[in-house]
Amino acid sequence: MYINFWYPVARSEDVTAQAPFRVELLGLRFVAFRTSDGKAHVMSDVCVHRGGSLGKGWVRDDTVVCPYHGWRFNHEGRCTHIPTLPDESPPPRAKIDSYPVQEKYGIVFAFMGDLPEAERPPLHTIEEFDQPGWRANRLTVFEVPAFYERSMENGLDPSHNEFVHPAQGSPNINANLRKRPLDVEEVPWGSRFLVRFENKETEMATKALADERTLVHEVTAGSGHVGPNQMITWIRFSPTNMFHQYFFEAPIDDSRTRVFFVNMRTFLLDPQHDDRIGKVNLVVAQEDIDILAELDPVLTPDSNTKEVLVPSDRAVVVYRDWLKKFDAKGWRIDFDQLKARKGKAAFAIPSPARRNSGNWVLETVPLLPPGA
Ligand code: FES
Ligand SMILES: [Fe+2]
Numbered sequence: 001m002y003i004n005f006w007y008p009v010a011r012s013e014d015v016t017a018q019a020p021f022r023v024e025l026l027g028l029r030f031v032a033f034r035t036s037d038g039k040a041h042v043m044s045d046v047c048v049h050r051g052g053s054l055g056k057g058w059v060r061d062d063t064v065v066c067p068y069h070g071w072r073f074n075h076e077g078r079c080t081h082i083p084t085l086p087d088e089s090p091p092p093r094a095k096i097d098s099y100p101v102q103e104k105y106g107i108v109f110a111f112m113g114d115l116p117e118a119e120r121p122p123l124h125t126i127e128e129f130d131q132p133g134w135r136a137n138r139l140t141v142f143e144v145p146a147f148y149e150r151s152m153e154n155g156l157d158p159s160h161n162e163f164v165h166p167a168q169g170s171p172n173i174n175a176n177l178r179k180r181p182l183d184v185e186e187v188p189w190g191s192r193f194l195v196r197f198e199n200k201e202t203e204m205a206t207k208a209l210a211d212e213r214t215l216v217h218e219v220t221a222g223s224g225h226v227g228p229n230q231m232i233t234w235i236r237f238s239p240t241n242m243f244h245q246y247f248f249e250a251p252i253d254d255s256r257t258r259v260f261f262v263n264m265r266t267f268l269l270d271p272q273h274d275d276r277i278g279k280v281n282l283v284v285a286q287e288d289i290d291i292l293a294e295l296d297p298v299l300t301p302d303s304n305t306k307e308v309l310v311p312s313d314r315a316v317v318v319y320r321d322w323l324k325k326f327d328a329k330g331w332r333i334d335f336d337q338l339k340a341r342k343g344k345a346a347f348a349i350p351s352p353a354r355r356n357s358g359n360w361v362l363e364t365v366p367l368l369p370p371g372a
Helices: 148-155 203-209 271-292 311-328 335-341
Strands: 006-011 021-025 028-034 040-044 058-060 063-065 079-081 101-104 107-111 140-144 185-187 190-198 218-226 230-236 242-251 257-265
Touching: 006 021, 006 028, 006 242, 006 257, 028 107, 040 101, 040 107, 140 271, 148 218, 148 230, 148 242, 148 257, 148 271, 148 311, 190 230, 190 311, 218 311, 257 271
Parallel strands: none
Antiparallel strands: 006 107, 021 028, 028 040, 058 063, 101 107, 140 257, 185 190, 190 218, 218 230, 230 242, 242 257
């Protein structure tokens, strides 16, 4: 788990100007709310007075009010009012971390780190969103009882489909390509691959091809990742009929992941098909979840020698190489230490404001030294 990346925090409709929305992410708690200008905000959940949970409070006059003694915090995280000191400005230390936010695709994303804007890794853009010829299913959010790296690696793995999803539109990897290492291409902050699959006449493939009346025996599909937690899957049933699937993954802690899933398609564009396609997608997701929930160890091993990796695992190896690059930047959360000290100290992911000012009450989340 890393600081300094964009994470999906909540569905847009869960973030309101009426009540704070509390969410668990990266082993910590956060609060999201909206100001009256409609903008969404994400802040640390811990009130620096005496540890109240702001997410259990309420929203008044564009501030989040702590339910314990009524201290108010504005969207920048600054305390603006202390009921027992009504005539005084709150002390400078009465502030909490507030994070940069982007709202897109019906999702509120927060940048969980302190990097200045120009240095931040990107939130992946869905180019075809709202473009003619494409339709997005309603946003799907589901929880996976597994470590998010395991979930990401599952998406970067073309050799599990025929075993985990035999009935759900999952073609077999082309026999000639099985033994070759996947051709993995580097992209900014990540990597991707495309591979040829032998098509099967599954229900979804048949529906996808219905208007073309040609069964394509070989299809192209592949996956990629941007940063540690954004995954894209491309499935082409034919040259023109395809799914582009976007998985924005939020590690809740080291054994649970919340996935925000946007499915884009170029066929069956009528909204009446949304439900059925959404259901098929969820069946496929559940098939993966059933496998991921049982993996041992729960965490990705700290060395590739603890598993027997083969050429078809190439994209997983490249993903792990990227994680090492993020480790080298000193961005990995020391989750063992965080767990060991849980309950004894409250922590915050450092926000950009920490770069410019001191005097923060909460400790910065423990980070592993670069390259540890
Ligand atoms: S703990 Fe939040 S106001 Fe006292
Ligand atoms: Fe799968």
